[in-house]
Amino acid sequence: MKLLKTFFILVIIGALVGSAALVGIYFYIKPDLPSVTVLKDVRLQTPMRIYTQDGSLISQYGVKRRIPVKLEDVPQQMIDAVLATEDSRFYDHYGIDPIGMTRAVVNLILTGEKQQGASTLTMQLARGFFLTREKTYIRKVKEIFIAFHMEQVLSKREILELYLNRVELGHRAFGFGAAAQVYYGKTLAELNLAQMATLAGLPKAPSVLNPISGPQRSIERRRVVLLRMLDEQLISEAQFRAAAAEPVTARKHGAEIETHAPYLADLIYSEMVEMYGKEEAETGGYQVYASAPADLQLAARQAVVANLHDYDERHGFRGPMGYLWAAPEDFKNTSGFVIEPRPERADWTKPELLEALANVARIAPLVPAVVTQVGEQQAKVMDVDGNTHTLDWANLDWARPYITDSRQGNDPKLASDILAPGAVIYIRQQDDQWRLAQMPQASGALIAINPHNGAVQAVVGGYSFYQSQFNRATQAKRQVGSNIKPFIYSAALDSGYTVASIINDAPINQWNKATGVAWRPKNSPAEYDGPIRMRVALGKSKNVVSVRLLRGVGLNKTATYLERFGFEREDIPRDETLALGSGSHTPLEVVRGMATIANGGFLIKPYFIDRVLNEQGETLWQAEPVWACDPCDDAEAPVLDTAKQSDKEARLAKVLGVNVNTRAQSTNNPPAFKRSAPQVITPQNAFLVADMMHTGVQANGNWSKKTYWMGTGWRAKNILQRNDLAGKTGTTNDSRDAWFSGFQKDLVVTAWVGFDDMNRNLGRATRNQNLINRNPERFNWMGNAMIGSESGSHAAQPAWIRFMQQALEGVPEARVPTPPDMVRVRIDRTSGKLTRRTDHTTLFEYFVKGTEPTVYVLDDQINDPAQEDTKRTPEPEEIF
Template sequence: MKYIKTLLKLGIIAGLLGSIVLTGIYFYIKPDLPSVAILKDVRLQTPMRIYTHDGKLISQYGVKRRIPVTLDETPDLLKKAILATEDNRFYDHFGIDPIGITRAFINLVITGEKSQGASTLTQQLARGFFLTREKTYIRKIKEVFIALHMEAELSKDEIFELYLNKIELGHRSFGFGAAAQVYYGKKLNELNLAQIATLAGLPQAPSVLNPISRPDRSLERRRIVLLRMLDEGYITRQQFDEALNSPVTAKKHGAEIELDAPYLADLIYNEMVELYGKEEAETGGYQVYATADSHMQQAAQRAVKQNLHDYDERHGYRGPVARLWPEEDGKSASGNATTELTDSSVTLCDTPAMYADWPCDITEEQVMMALDNAGAYGFVFPVAVTAVEEQRFVTRDVTGIERAIEWEGMDWARPYISDSRQGEPPKTASDIVSPGDVVYIREMDGQWRLAQLPDVAGAFVALDPKNGAVQAIVGGYSFYQSQFNRATQAKRQVGSNIKPFVYSGALEHGYTVASVINDAPINEWDQATGVAWRPQNSPAEYDGPIRMRVALGKSKNVVSVRLLRGVGLDNTIEHLTRFGLDRADIHRDETVSLGSSSHTPLEIVRGMAVIANGGYLIEPYFIDRVSNEFGEVLWKHNPVVACGECNKDTETTTPVNEEDIDIEALLAAELNQQMAPQGEEEEVIPAPQVISSQNAFLVAEMMRTAVRYNGSYSKKTGWQGTGWRASNILGREDLAGKTGTTNDSRDAWFSGFNRNLVATAWVGFDDMSRQLGRAAYNRPLAARNPERFGWIGNALVGAESGANAAQPAWIRFMQVALDGEPEAPMPVPDDIVRVRIDRTSGKLTRRTDHTTLFEYFLRGTEPTVYVLEDDIDDPAQQDEESVDVEEIF
């Protein structure tokens, strides 16, 4: 009894001392413990995911991979596997497991090593959120106190759900939702038992137990998990045996990118960073939905890439990107200098190590290095030429796959001499490539073709003219080659793309669509420079007196200059600012009428939208809405809208620029709408009307003639607009557009629209001093695929221009974007009248034959004088041979 009393006293003293020590430790480490408030508001660091408007994932930003799941969404077998392996008494203990702690303590006393853990799920979660994995006593004590805090403030299900989403599971995956995607490319509910057991075994040591880095250890850990599940009765013996014998199926999976649109994703990412800051944007779990639809974005990307390849092939083959050994003359088969990858000369031998035509000392490593250095971009990827036959050559890629390039896939490859000169057409494959060449190839229409990475650059923007929602944007051939976004960052001379805005100004100052201007050369001495200014048409053809509609359709340069002179330079500049063009970028001389000013494709397409939507200046935007990780909409963009009824009080005919519109107030009003509680009806924000609907309609009418055949060739009144291929290929009557080509063909443009969609394409070199040049006729390109190349027509011959360098991208895009869409012509506004006029003079006429046509006018501006019979010019009475072409207009 005496000993029992002594032991009891010692126990009480030990308990008191232990309590005092624990209390002291608690107050010692209390400043380092997280607050209860933080525990109540634990937020997962979830990466930002960017989707197209129709829900296709295009990018993910953030270091940590996380796909949050709720407890209800988690498969029951996974929950049981985790509990059986990590903490089978989770729902019974209060945050720490005394039985587990006792077991670990006994093991420590017996072995002297901390080889067994006693951490509950709550403790693991506390460590994952706030602590490290180092095995120290002070860390363990902090872990216990934090676990007790969490148990006091959170329910068991809340703690378990946080565990499922927070725990680190290797390869930058955090949470089981992300791990399922990283290791198996699946959702949690798609995993089988073997895969579930593999993931459930990861928390103990994700770096050494994961099935990618250490499949052997992963198999053993999976066996342990399955045994624990079998012991607890969670699975049957048959399920155990089947899962135990299943092979390892894990491999590294990237984000589930469904559409690679990096230029669009980068724009949205930068906008989110500007709004929220980098850390919050990347870890806040935002799901950002673009305004662009996946099929339109993909169509734009394909159109730009194919168009640049078309240009590139017209101008000749520049030779291989590298050679695995030098030729005697240091030249490739095509005659162009190449990169040599070996330092010394090599000799052929009787028994080559790799291929019949290869030197013995070319190793597999050299081949792989050359292909890796070349890199894959856009449509193209590098291969090594392993053998060359008469009209065929064989290639091998970095994975070892061999492909044969037939003659039809390489006969386009005339040697490139300069941007304006190409060599003689090749006759055999050896005229083009040699064994050891590292070249690019691409697939087109089911055929492998020799290719090259285009030197020329391009950009494309399409948007909804009614509200500015960007439908597609492409900033270059490949974002991974160049991150410079030419659609939004490259200010380039716009050439004749400026003319619709100039003609709009002329209509505002008394001209009509039927006004006759003299299309004759201008030769004016400039006393300030001592040089005569001689603006010329391109081509240098002059028609004499010509109606404004025809002048715009044929893109007559001297007419544009005469219109500017009639309106006045200052008035013209003021009018250009109405279309959203920055006054600082507009040249203050008469060359502005020819497009000497520089603007981005996004600025130009915004200006064209004013014409397409009836006169309203909209604001382009890329983000439609932002949701949290659970799909709850945080805000939705409420753009300014082009609408007649809602804009009756906002119509203005004054120039629109930074001084005329309170941009800050407009953005503040828009932000208030975006942040309004969900469920409230959004107020329509009217876009300012900067030109009248009548003016916009008349300009669009003139632009319609620029994209079609006009008149009747059989009656000798036929003529074609500079962009005639648009209507010819697309077969629609609701299209309007304008080509644009700058001096020396340094920039090529095409902009066009119908009422629902407006788009701009640009092509040029990043080196602004480099001209797009000329191309000689390439018979293989034209003859082999007439249905594909025939519509390009003389685009295969002569100087590059907006019509043949930029317009094909626009047409290819519109073929997809407008497929199945009903025609959407611009409605005829009030106060627009239509009268019959004489084709030549623009005056009223009493005739109803081919010398006349119906024309639109703003009421009160229609002609009042009839043409005299003696003044009527009837081309059909001339002696020239007529061309029998179907009358279109």
């Protein structure tokens, strides 16, 4: 009895001491225990995902890859694999597994080593959120207390869902949704049993057990997971054998990008970082929807890339980037690709060839390749992926030698004139065929916006974002050339001119006393029509007429007037070269100004972000653009009480330049109000300029009656075969910049081409008979068959046309509507006066009511071109 009494006393003392120790430890680690609020509102660090307006993923930003999944969306077999491996008694314990804990303690006593951690799934989650992987007793104690605390606060379902989304699984994948994408490029629902078992085995040691870094160890770990599932009777013997025999199919996948739009994504990313800061933007789980739809963004990229290749090809082939064997003695390597040539092809094995090609930058759509064989008019190549292709003559014959930007060598006759075995080249796909290619040296940009509200519909800032992150669509201020003329003509209309006003198209020779030099602006070509109507002058892009209009309006008045279209005051020259486009503006600024003409005179504000959603898909903010309407259909938007907005909301409003009201926009419904954009020119003025630009993109008059003339952008109508287009070419002095801006009623687009080196001009292309033979039609000018000096119509307009071909496919024709207070009267084609004749010497013209001519042309003043011995005016090729 004495011994029994002593035993019970010792037990009681031990229990008291243990309890006291437990209480002491609890208070010691209490500061590290998470609060109930934290556990109930755990926020996963989810990357920002950027989508097109219609929901196609274009980019993902954030170091941690995470794709949150709901528990109900996780396949049961995936859950079974995780629980069988990590915590088979998950639903039977309260955060600590006594059986597992006892086993670990016994193992520690017997071996003296911490081989078994006995961590439940809840304990792993506690460690992942609040602790480190350091193997210490105090960390384990903290882990136990936190796990127990979590079980009191969260349900088993919540804990399991957190674990599946939070656990680290290697290669920056956090959570099983991200791991499925990173390793297999699939969703969880698309995985087979072997792949699920592979992922379920990763939490133990993701860096060494993952199937990419350690495929053999991954197989062994997968077998362990499958055995646990078999022991728990979650799979059959047949399923076990089949899954265990599966080969490793994992490889690293990037984010599941659906639409390639890096320039657009970068613009949006920059705005989000400015709003939130880098860390919050990249981990806050924001879902950002751009204003651009996927199809238009894709069409813009294809148009820019194809157009730059066309320009590049018509100026000649600069030669291979290098040789792997038998390099010609006269070969000069200017590509930066350095490989020590070997004498013979036989010295190279296929793996060595692929290793050498892997050193060549792969910039889509360009694929590195080596020439293995050259025939009479074809060449065989092997690309960087080990695939072999045959380049036929139709995909080689463009490659006459490049000499300078304005000189090309003789047309090739044989494939050996172009390539030799061992040459390292680029190839690209075009029309399902492989084609000899090279990295274009010229740059290009294209931007499209909705003229009614400023929503950017597409933006491409260069050939490749991965070659150059400089966004030429929004950052490059370049001289705009004749793209400025519609705004000059708008100023003239505002100052009392009409589209039928007669301006003298004659040379200007003005002596400048200050410089001692005469200023002689010239037309291009240097042809002068004498007295000419404003409509024809804009359509033919007459330089001297633009200067005379500037003088008629006044330099300062014109410069100030241009600010109405959104051009910055400091970018507008205060001299007469303003009329020829010597000012420098970005394509974004130009397209915004053109939108004012297309939408009836309203200055809209371009924007890139349509809406911002949180991780749950709830709309946080919705763009509220200003609209080209006054009054708009809906009542005017209420004024926000910005004092009630959070700092983040205020930053968003500042960056986007739009109204932001999170309380009124808590759903995915569009804004309830439309705000009117400022009307900067009258609807009548905008209509008349747009109508003049309409004649600038087509052929006009009658050939047989000798009234025929062509606008500088005539290819637009000829190729697109639409009657609702308007546009303007633009080429700067020495062809350093080429532009084309134009629109259909609901879409305004500006395209630009030039070199990043502003001292380099676009040059000219001589006749390539190989291309002419395959493109004999007179009007087939879309591509590398163009001849002559590069200009807006040659270098930039083809990109605009290519984009519009896709953007307007299936869209009914719809011209800019005629505003009120307009009249249409018949005038004399030559004098612009009223006429009683109805033949080819006349035409109908629009006027603002009250400005139409009141004087009739006299019979002896009528000029009938059909009675004169005149020749057709050559097609204009602008210098300005």
